[in-house]
Amino acid sequence: MSIVQKTKWNIDTAHSEISFKVKHMMISTVSGHFEDFTATAETDREDFIGAAFQFTAKAASVNTNNRDRDKHLRSDDFFSAALFPEILFTSGSFDGNTMAGKLTIRDVTREIRLNVDFNGIAVDLYGQTKAGFEISGSINRKDFNLAWSAITEAGSIVVSDTVKLTAFLQFIKEK
Template identity: 40%
Template sequence: MKKIVIASALFLASSLVGFAQTFKVDKAHSKLGFSVVHLSISDVEGSFKITDATLTSSKDDFSDASFALTADVNTVNTDNERRDGHLKSADFFDAAKFPTISFKSKSFTKVADRKYKLVGDLTMHGVTKAITLDATLNGTTKNRDGKKVAGFKVTGSLNRTAFGVGSMPAAMVGEEIELKASGEFIQE
């Protein structure tokens, strides 16, 4: 009898809390981009390939979501091979020593309809710091396989020198980096 009561209590608790849903990134429809000011006069844009990202949430509006993302530093692409090689070098990202950039969320707070504040730890160049980003739920739909798909856009900024990335003066390469990520996540 005691086992039945415990099992019933666990079932009731899980139905009240909801079941966490896990979503995996659709790499073909996701991107981690950045922009930095060059010579104080123009923007240089680039991107990294996302190697893995997950979204977990038990609520339909994703207000309790958690995110984790990993990107490959060796895939940096600014449409200039020489610059990309320099960015991979010890002068900037030091991809041989620090081959990944990762993010792990701490909170995802709804601030308006489809708008959220995403707070988490960003690890880059061997340094981990908390950052706050703006997130927008673009929407949800079903894919051809009938699986739920959620689309998000995330924007924000960070100071590259706080992560030890690049010793170039700000007049040559801006210290403030604008981030822009977009992703589709498919429910498992």
């Protein structure tokens, strides 16, 4: 019986981004990202199929380039960052195109599916082996108790329920 050696990969935060988009008043889109996050991957294959991914973001690091909106997002109306400081995703499966896993926001954990483009592996100028991914998907924010809502005088919803997720991730292979 042979033992399969797992390769560990750590996020290269200088070349990675975790972001989201949500409709505002159903006529425009607001973008945001998390400034403080970590991620790891563990695999025994070069194509990463079957790899285990884990991602953690600090809820208080949300940034939409608007201080008042960011403060509101950190409040109990949304992330409740003081009580639930981390957003966590742990993969359960990865087939090369789709990643399924558990996303925890606040006190709610739900299974989600994400689309994945594996962009390959390259060695940088410093001899570090890197792997790149583009990940996308969407969630219903109300499924995670991000339930704040308002209606304008004209009857428009202020914030849509659907949140589009995008991650551009570059990992560095552990030596």
